[in-house]
Amino acid sequence: MPISLSAPAPVKAPAATHCPYCALQCGMNVAAGAPEEGADRTVTITPREDVPANAGGLCQKGWTAGELLTGGRRLTTPLLHGEPASWDEALDFVAARIRALQAEHGPDGVAVFGGGGLTNEKAYLLGKFARMVLRTSQIDYNGRFCMSSAAAASNRAFGMDRGLPFPITDLAAADAVLLAGGNMAETMPPFVRHLAAMRQNGGSLIVTDPRLTATARQADLHLQPTPGTDLALALGLLHLAIAEGHADEAYVAERTNGFDAVRTSVAAWWPERVERITGVPVSQMRRAVAILGNARRAVILTGRGVEQHAKGTDTVTAFINLALALGLPGRPGSGYGCVTGQGNGQGGREHGQKADQLPGYRKIDDPAAREHVARVWGIDPDDLPGPGRSAYELLDALGTAGGPRGLLLFGSNPVISAPRAGHVAERLRSLDLLVVSDLVLSETAALADVVLPSAQWAEEEGTMTNLEGRVLLRRRALPPPAGVRTDLEILQALAVRLGGPVPGGPDMARAFSTEPREVFDELRRASAGGVADYAGITYERIAAETGVFWPCPDTGHPGTPRPFLDRFATPDGRARFVPVDHRPPGEDVDEEYPLYLTTGRVLAHYQSGAQTRRIDALNAVVDETFVELHPDLAERLEAAPGQTLRVISRRGETEGVVRVNPAIRADTVFMPFHWAGANLLTNPELDPVSRMPEFKVCAVRLERVG
Ligand SMILES: Nc1nc2c(c(=O)[nH]1)N[C@H]1C(S)=C(S)[C@@H](COP(=O)(O)OP(=O)(O)OC[C@H]3O[C@@H](n4cnc5c(=O)[nH]c(N)nc54)[C@H](O)[C@@H]3O)O[C@H]1N2
Ligand SMILES: Nc1nc2c(c(=O)[nH]1)N[C@H]1C(S)=C(S)[C@@H](COP(=O)(O)OP(=O)(O)OC[C@H]3O[C@@H](n4cnc5c(=O)[nH]c(N)nc54)[C@H](O)[C@@H]3O)O[C@H]1N2
Ligand code: SF4
Ligand SMILES: [Mo]
Numbered sequence: 001m002p003i004s005l006s007a008p009a010p011v012k013a014p015a016a017t018h019c020p021y022c023a024l025q026c027g028m029n030v031a032a033g034a035p036e037e038g039a040d041r042t043v044t045i046t047p048r049e050d051v052p053a054n055a056g057g058l059c060q061k062g063w064t065a066g067e068l069l070t071g072g073r074r075l076t077t078p079l080l081h082g083e084p085a086s087w088d089e090a091l092d093f094v095a096a097r098i099r100a101l102q103a104e105h106g107p108d109g110v111a112v113f114g115g116g117g118l119t120n121e122k123a124y125l126l127g128k129f130a131r132m133v134l135r136t137s138q139i140d141y142n143g144r145f146c147m148s149s150a151a152a153a154s155n156r157a158f159g160m161d162r163g164l165p166f167p168i169t170d171l172a173a174a175d176a177v178l179l180a181g182g183n184m185a186e187t188m189p190p191f192v193r194h195l196a197a198m199r200q201n202g203g204s205l206i207v208t209d210p211r212l213t214a215t216a217r218q219a220d221l222h223l224q225p226t227p228g229t230d231l232a233l234a235l236g237l238l239h240l241a242i243a244e245g246h247a248d249e250a251y252v253a254e255r256t257n258g259f260d261a262v263r264t265s266v267a268a269w270w271p272e273r274v275e276r277i278t279g280v281p282v283s284q285m286r287r288a289v290a291i292l293g294n295a296r297r298a299v300i301l302t303g304r305g306v307e308q309h310a311k312g313t314d315t316v317t318a319f320i321n322l323a324l325a326l327g328l329p330g331r332p333g334s335g336y337g338c339v340t341g342q343g344n345g346q347g348g349r350e351h352g353q354k355a356d357q358l359p360g361y362r363k364i365d366d367p368a369a370r371e372h373v374a375r376v377w378g379i380d381p382d383d384l385p386g387p388g389r390s391a392y393e394l395l396d397a398l399g400t401a402g403g404p405r406g407l408l409l410f411g412s413n414p415v416i417s418a419p420r421a422g423h424v425a426e427r428l429r430s431l432d433l434l435v436v437s438d439l440v441l442s443e444t445a446a447l448a449d450v451v452l453p454s455a456q457w458a459e460e461e462g463t464m465t466n467l468e469g470r471v472l473l474r475r476r477a478l479p480p481p482a483g484v485r486t487d488l489e490i491l492q493a494l495a496v497r498l499g500g501p502v503p504g505g506p507d508m509a510r511a512f513s514t515e516p517r518e519v520f521d522e523l524r525r526a527s528a529g530g531v532a533d534y535a536g537i538t539y540e541r542i543a544a545e546t547g548v549f550w551p552c553p554d555t556g557h558p559g560t561p562r563p564f565l566d567r568f569a570t571p572d573g574r575a576r577f578v579p580v581d582h583r584p585p586g587e588d589v590d591e592e593y594p595l596y597l598t599t600g601r602v603l604a605h606y607q608s609g610a611q612t613r614r615i616d617a618l619n620a621v622v623d624e625t626f627v628e629l630h631p632d633l634a635e636r637l638e639a640a641p642g643q644t645l646r647v648i649s650r651r652g653e654t655e656g657v658v659r660v661n662p663a664i665r666a667d668t669v670f671m672p673f674h675w676a677g678a679n680l681l682t683n684p685e686l687d688p689v690s691r692m693p694e695f696k697v698c699a700v701r702l703e704r705v706g
Helices: 087-105 120-134 148-158 168-173 191-200 230-243 249-255 259-266 271-278 282-294 312-325 367-377 391-397 421-429 487-499 516-527 539-545 631-637
Strands: 015-018 027-033 042-047 110-114 139-141 176-180 204-208 221-223 298-302 335-338 406-410 433-438 450-453 462-465 470-474 595-600 626-629 644-648 653-660 668-672 683-686 698-704
Touching: 015 470, 087 110, 087 406, 087 433, 087 450, 087 487, 110 120, 110 391, 120 139, 120 462, 120 487, 120 516, 139 391, 148 312, 148 335, 168 191, 176 191, 176 282, 191 204, 204 282, 221 282, 230 259, 230 271, 230 282, 230 312, 259 312, 271 282, 298 312, 312 335, 367 516, 391 421, 391 683, 462 516, 470 539, 626 631, 631 653, 631 698
Parallel strands: 110 139, 110 406, 176 204, 176 298, 204 221, 298 335, 406 433, 433 450, 595 668, 626 653
Antiparallel strands: 015 027, 027 042, 462 470, 595 698, 626 668, 644 653, 644 698
16 A cells, blocks of 8 residues: 655655664665655665765665555554554553553553664663653663673673774774674675675684574684584683783783683683584684784674573673783774674663663663763652663563563564563563554564554664764655654653653653754763763764764764774773683573574564565565574484474474575574564573573474474
8 A cells, every 4th residue: 555645755865874774784875756646655775885884785675675665564553452543542542551550550560672773862762761751660672682792791891882892994904803603694794895805805704603604604714613602612712822822911911900810711621622512623723713813903703693692791701801812902903893783783772771771871870870861851860760670581570460561662573583482472462551663563563552653764863873883874865654753752742641741840842852863962961971972973973974983072072983992991991801611501402302493694684574574575585484404404304495394492382494404503403583483482591691582592303294
């Protein structure tokens, strides 16, 4: 069904903006044409050359991103119990239910769940709405499922978590890159150009992945560990690096603390022991260490493959320890970085939608932080709630005694993407009130009492912080269709209904501006003096400079592409070595469940698939969930490609179409999580520090169907 616009959009110069999907935030020009009478509006996308991350490249998801702006597959009217409703009806209902639930259960009776795809302005205002209007401590977001382990490890080691603490273009000049658990050829195709440039300049790429992925095929060395054993691998690599004299003693003495304890702790991780645990041959470990140790400039990167484990924080810490021993972080052209995933995965983790956090990457239990943010918001610091539950713990508590009875959800689809998703769906169904703001009727929105149709990327302004920590401007290319509101408008409408104006209290219409620029200016003040300081960043500067790197404390400051060159963000300026030890996965294989299941992504689909499963060109590439297995395993099961297999774990079962691939370990099967199924199986065991679930390894068995 075509979307009718309230007023036809004039054909304008294309808007120079960025892709709606991943953290590479490829630059693209979006040109919107005026619809003919009765016809659909048209959108044309071309890549931008001036954005270093993609420099003229896009992946198939980026090329096709316009389809959801024009197609009739999106929501254009609020839904109240599944029926079309007016905005006033829907919003009045939500406000009344929130009031009733909080009267009965207290402020924590209503929770908020956000997303790393939201702009900085939305993420900031969502956190403010939760703390200032709802006064609930119960807010967290899907970034917890994404890079939280890397964030925790970076904070621990460097006192700051800025995904890549250097511009992505630095990679081209490295002599070696170790990519641990990332598959950029499918998850960020234009990223591979930077790795290819490095190799063209004579550098070497090392990839660790249980599968010989499209990325691993481009590597000079592929280490293929058993899922969940990367921590042992990193300890083994450090053991070898020290034994072979690659530790940079001068750097360690000058720039770090705590090396001795780590040196002692890795002494027990001799290579043969590591080979037994990981399955990676000693010779390959030696080669990896020689490549890294002999490089003048080297970079260690981690992706979700090593991070999404119940020991993800310690695993990343072990890789950071290796990087520190080799003297990499804070050296020009070298370092450690986490390859952040979601469009605003970096900014979304900085401005207060996290359970323990206030804007500017401040801690919610820090009195000075509370004081600062409360002053910006015009409230008493004592009225700010404390820390709440982490994402999975929050979802798990919904509708239980003592847990929240209502949930407002913006920018996530946990029915597909949360671990042990069958249980999560049950918790969502048990709520007294579920409100979802989305562009499409996602599987989670389909369970909601109230669905609020929101505007999309190219229909509104805002800022996104990409994987380099570069703050970018998302420009408006066309107006939203009639009937659709922006998330900022939704938050304001709810704040006004719920919060005031009360005599002497803040004016909620002003406290919740619907103008992205005004929200950003407030975010700048709220972040000022924090770790992620945006005070000096303006829309004008971003436009003029093609992005500004935080921290940027004042408008005269140039921004900080490489924050660790002189000192780390710790109190004494030194990086911290943290001793860590290997441990097995939360759930290991046994007789009943003899195979490892690992999960991840395919090129054509994004996340829960809520957006990309509605795009024909992407469904034409792959439109069903599959289970990838080694030929030996397929033979044992007498399973042929195209047949369906049942995959069973302790938490649930699902089916998948067989794909036979010699590139996977024979003890491991892989499923993408873009379709319902994979997460019915996954293990919600959480990392003790980051609260990351163990998406990347659990035990399963396979059965033939019929
Ligand atoms: N096409 C596409 N691109 C995306 C996304 C998407 O959904 N689709 N999502 C975006 C987001 S939010 C993110 S977070 C990034 C994620 O980007 P990546 O981290 O590259 O993505 P994944 O596919 O989750 O995992 C990477 C690899 O880890 C491997 N792996 C699995 N288990 C283990 C293990 O135990 N050890 C090791 N060493 N490797 C393991 C998998 O085989 C997989 O190839 O992608 C972003 N880009
Ligand atoms: N098994 C397994 N599970 C995983 C992972 C894995 O590797 N394996 N990876 C995890 C990772 S890294 C991530 S990041 C999560 C992501 O999983 P989800 O949080 O489910 O991510 P999306 O599918 O991007 O969901 C975003 C939703 O918000 C909507 N949306 C997009 N933009 C906006 C906006 O501006 N406003 C509003 N209101 N809505 C918007 C989209 O239509 C979509 O429905 O999945 C995690 N789950
Ligand atoms: S790599 Fe990421 S940002 Fe670039 S076009 Fe693809 S999905 Fe969009
Ligand atoms: Mo992610």
